[in-house]
Amino acid sequence: xxxxxxxxxxxxxxxxxxxxxxxxxxxxxxxxxxxxxxxxxxxxxxxxxxxxxxxxxxxxxxxxxxxxxxxxxxxxxxxxxxxxxxxxxxxxxxxxxxxxxxxxxxxxxxxxxxxxxxxxxxxxxxxxxxxxxxxxxxxxxxxxxxxxxxxxxxxxxxxxxxxxxxxxxxxxxxxxxxxxxxxxxxxxxxxxxxxxxxxxxxxxxxxxxxxxxxxxxxxxxxxxxxxxxxxxxxxxxxxxxxxxxxxxxxxxxxxxxxxxxxxxxxxxxxxxxxxxxxxxxxxxxxxxxxxxxxxxxxxxxxxxxxxxxxxxxxxxx
Amino acid sequence: xxxxxxxxxxxxxxxxxxxxxxxxxxxxxxxxxxxxxxxxxxxxxxxxxxxxxxxxxxxxxxxxxxxxxxxxxxxxxxxxxxxxxxxxxxxxxxxxxxxxxxxxxxxxxxxxxxxxxxxxxxxxxxxxxxxxxxxxxxxxxxxxxxxxxxxxxxxxxxxxxxxxxxxxxxxxxxxxxxxxxxxxxxxxxxxxxxxxxxxxxxxxxxxxxxxxxxxxxxxxxxxxxxxxxxxxx
Numbered sequence: 157x158x159x160x161x162x163x164x165x166x167x168x169x170x171x172x173x174x175x176x177x178x179x180x181x182x183x184x185x186x187x188x189x190x191x192x193x194x195x196x197x198x199x200x201x202x203x204x205x206x207x208x209x210x211x212x213x214x215x216x217x218x219x220x221x222x223x224x225x226x227x228x229x230x231x232x233x234x235x236x237x238x239x240x241x242x243x244x245x246x247x248x249x250x251x252x253x254x255x256x257x258x259x260x261x262x263x264x265x266x267x268x269x270x271x272x273x274x275x276x277x278x279x280x281x282x283x284x285x286x287x288x289x290x291x292x293x294x295x296x297x298x299x300x301x302x303x304x305x306x307x308x309x310x311x312x313x314x315x316x317x318x319x320x321x322x323x324x325x326x327x328x329x330x331x332x333x334x335x336x337x338x339x340x341x342x343x344x345x346x347x348x349x350x351x352x353x354x355x356x357x358x359x360x361x362x363x364x365x366x367x368x369x370x371x372x373x374x375x376x377x378x379x380x381x382x383x384x385x386x387x388x389x390x391x392x393x394x395x396x397x398x399x400x401x402x403x404x405x406x407x408x409x410x411x412x413x414x415x416x417x418x419x420x421x422x423x424x425x426x427x428x429x430x431x432x433x434x435x436x437x438x439x440x441x442x443x444x445x446x447x448x449x450x451x452x453x454x455x456x457x458x459x460x461x462x463x464x465x466x467x468x469x470x471x472x473x
Numbered sequence: 474x475x476x477x478x479x480x481x482x483x484x485x486x487x488x489x490x491x492x493x494x495x496x497x498x499x500x501x502x503x504x505x506x507x508x509x510x511x512x513x514x515x516x517x518x519x520x521x522x523x524x525x526x527x528x529x530x531x532x533x534x535x536x537x538x539x540x541x542x543x544x545x546x547x548x549x550x551x552x553x554x555x556x557x558x559x560x561x562x563x564x565x566x567x568x569x570x571x572x573x574x575x576x577x578x579x580x581x582x583x584x585x586x587x588x589x590x591x592x593x594x595x596x597x598x599x600x601x602x603x604x605x606x607x608x609x610x611x612x613x614x615x616x617x618x619x620x621x622x623x624x625x626x627x628x629x630x631x632x633x634x635x636x637x638x639x640x641x642x643x644x645x646x647x648x649x650x651x652x653x654x655x656x657x658x659x660x661x662x663x664x665x666x667x668x669x670x671x672x673x674x675x676x677x678x679x680x681x682x683x684x685x686x687x688x689x690x691x692x693x694x695x696x697x698x699x700x701x702x703x704x705x706x
Contacts, residue, residue, distance in 0.1 A: 346572040350561045357559055360521055361573035361623050362547035 158420065165326055169319040181318045182390075183434060187427045188325040189386045192332050194410035194422035196379025201408070202417030203340055204372040205352035206268070209404050210279030213286045214260055214377040216399030218252040218384025220290060223302040223394035225251060230305070245308035245315075245389070252385035253378045259286075260377020264370045280401055291396040301395025308389055315389070325386055329423075332379060337419055339375065348372050380407075409451055416460040474499050474534055474658050475520075475627055481528035482519040489515045491682040492529065495660075496675070497627065502649070502659045503675040506666065508705040512682040513662045514556055517631050521553055522546045534626070548577050552625030556632045556662075558616040562605035566596055569604050569615055574622035589618040592648055610641030617648065627658040634663060646672065664704060670694070678703045 165184075172180040193215050200206040225248045228234060228241025235241065242248055267278045296302050307315040314320050339345050347368050351358050355365040388394045397403070406429065414425025432450070436443030480493040490512045497503040507513050519526045522543040531539040538546050547553070561569050567586070576583050590597035593614040599607060604615060613633060620628055630649070634642040646668050653659055653672065663669060669676070676693050678686040678700055685703055686696070693700060 343572055346564055346568045349564060350572055353561055353563065354559070356523060356543065357555070357561075358573065359543035360523070360547055360553045360555065361619070362544050362575060362577065363573060364544050 161420075161423070162330075169322055173319075178318070181322050183430065185318065185322045185325050185390055186387075187423075187430045188322070188329045189383050189390060190407070190410060190426035190430060191329050191423045192325075192386065193380050193383035194407050194414065194426050195329075195332055195336055196376045196383065197407045198411045198414075198417065198422050199336060199339065199379070200373050200376035201411055202415075202421075203345065203352060204348050204369055204376075206369060206373060207276050207408075208267075208279045208373070208376070209276045209401065209408065210263065210267075210281075210283030211377070211380050211407050212399050212401065212403035213263070213279075213283035214256045214380035215384040215387070215403060215407070216290070216394075216396070217259055217286065218256045218381030219388035219394045219398050220296070220302075220384075221252040221255045221381070222248045222308065222385045222388040223304055224296055226304045226308070227296060227302055243306065243308050245310040248308050249382065249385050252381045256381025256384070257374055257378040260381075261370065261374045264373035264377070268366055268369050268373065280404070283399060283401060283404055287396050287399040287401070290399060297395070299396060301393055301397075304388060304392040304394065307392060321390065325390075328382065328386065332382070333419065340419065344368065344371070412458065412460075413451075413454060474501070475660070476532045477516070477520065477529070479529035480516065480519060480526055480531065480539075482515055482524055482526045484515075484524065488527070489682050490519065492684065493677075493679055493682065494684040494687065495677045497658055497660055498674075500653075500656045500658055501674045502653045502672055503661070503677065504669050504673045505660060505662045505677050505679065506664070506669075506700065506704045507679040507685075508703075511679050513679060514631055515682075516679065517553070517629060517662065520546075520629075521551065547623065550578050550580075550624075550626035552620035552623045552628045554613075554616045554620045554628070554630040554633055556635070558609075558612045560604040560607075560612050560615050560619070563603060565601050565603055566607070566615055567600045569619050570596070570622050573619060576624040578624065578626065580624045580626070584621045584624050586622075589621060592621075592651070593618055610637050610644070613637060613641070613645060614648075617645070621652075625657075627660065628652065629660045629662075631662045633661065634665060642668075666697075666701065666704065670697070676700070 168184050169181050172178055197208065197211045200208050224235065225242045229243045230241065263279065263282045267275055267282065270278055290296070291299050307321065309315060310324065347358065347363060351365045351368055358365055384398060387398065410422060410425035410429050412425065413428045414421030414423065432447060433443065436446050475497040477493055477495040480490050481488065482490045493512065493516050495505065505513050505516060518524045520531055522541050526539045530537060533549055533551065536549065538549060564572060570586060570589060595611055596614055596618055599611060604612065607615060634645055649659060650672055661669065670690065670693055673690065675689050676687065677684055680703055686700060688696065
């Protein structure tokens with residue numbers, strides 16, 4: 157199954173060109189980027205039981221780090237008078253991951269003192285705070301966002317070429333899947349799974365659920381930041397919309413569609429949602445009216461989605 | 474090693490314990506006996522920090538531990554086999570044993586998978602099975618193995634043989650007798666007085682949230698009828 161999916165993903169740009177549909181490469185690139193974001197959220201949500209409704213904050217922050225570094229690279233003015241800008245992917249991407257990691261650790265440290273609905277609301281609140289912060293930040297475009305005229309450079313690769321960028325995203329998606337599989341299969345991952353099942357039970361064995369959950373939340377935020385950095389490069393544009401709560405909702409829907417707590421589920425979830433959106437949007441401008449009932453039906457018929465909701469609203473273990 | 478004096482605890486507005494006294498020495502095997510609903514499990518929950526005591530004191534190796542979070546109490550060397558076994562159903566047998574394993578106190582010889590497998594060979598056979606697929610007896614063995622893998626100084630078993638077949642019960646009692654010989658301190662909450670009077674050094678009977686009777690094996694032999702009456706046998 158995995159080998160077949162990988163072969164299809166590798167062949168996709170060539171098939172798209174052969175069938176005269178080069179736009180499909182861009183669509184597939186978006187799916188891969190959202191796959192990284194959803195896979196990261198799934199670590200916190202599916203394996204750690206943390207129903208975060210604020211992961212758009214990390215997605216958008218990763219994008220803004222890329223955009224801001226590019227802005228200072230072009231203007232030549234150092235950020236805070238000391239940090240010079242950059243358009244090198246090997247600088248901007250680690251910076252995006254680092255900054256989102258620090259922010260996820262801060263937000264997680266405060267949010268994880270709550271559970272259930274309170275946790276959902278506090279993560280949402282932090283994300284909205286960042287949304288309004290960037291919307292008000294006129295120096296970086298405010299509501300209008302920031303334009304990135306050229307994608308970040310990476311060695312001598314032609315990053316303007318959509319196929320090259322697609323393969324970069326595919327490679328990073330595989331790296332994310334590999335790391336996630338290692339994390340989930342490790343002792344840390346097993347403890348996280350145990351915490352999701354019963355926090356109290358883990359405590360009587362001398363383990364502190366807070367520390368494990370915070371570590372998972374931070375790693376999850378870093379993954380979303382990586383996806384944001386890639387999306388900024390793909391769109392060559394960054395805006396506060398990337399931090400909006402609806403983006404957090406989209407990521408959560410991708411996780412639920414693909415399967416909560418599954419390794420490769422986010423790929424199918426992201427693919428399903430992006431394709432559904434694209435197809436329905438081509439059919440009617442009121443595509444959300446159609447998408448809503450479809451998602452509702454899935455939530456009602458999927459036991460993992462029901463269990464997730466029950467946990468979030470305090471009616472499950 | 475463990476000294477509980479005048480312990481009071483409860484749930485919300487409802488008091489359950491009104492003064493429980495209990496003591497276990499280093500390497501001793503103790504029991505906590507009583508009819509259902511008398512406060513045995515509540516005593517253990519208060520001891521482990523799962524509920525906050527309202528009065529009295531709990532000291533472990535000379536240190537006051539009442540009111541500490543459960544993980545801090547466990548890290549001092551108390552391993553619990555909870556009532557109902559409570560294994561992690563979606564983890565394999567091996568993962569259940571390894572996920573929570575630790576030797577924070579640097580005790581020797583350290584508990585390892587090999588030692589657990591030697592104690593319960595059945596767990597070796599079921600190593601890669603999900604815990605939810607095990608029988609009740611196997612889950613109990615896993616729960617004991619999981620607690621031992623935290624390398625405790627004191628092992629507490631809450632209703633360890635409840636609902637198990639006699640042959641499995643015997644296996645567990647044999648295991649506990651072996652652990653006692655190795656010098657591990659053990660506190661058992663159970664109703665199987667016939668077996669416990671052979672194994673245990675000290676007994677405590679609680680009734681309506683208070684210590685009704687406490688004594689050593691010799692005292693139990695003298696007052697067995699009274700203890701039988703108190704625990705409803």
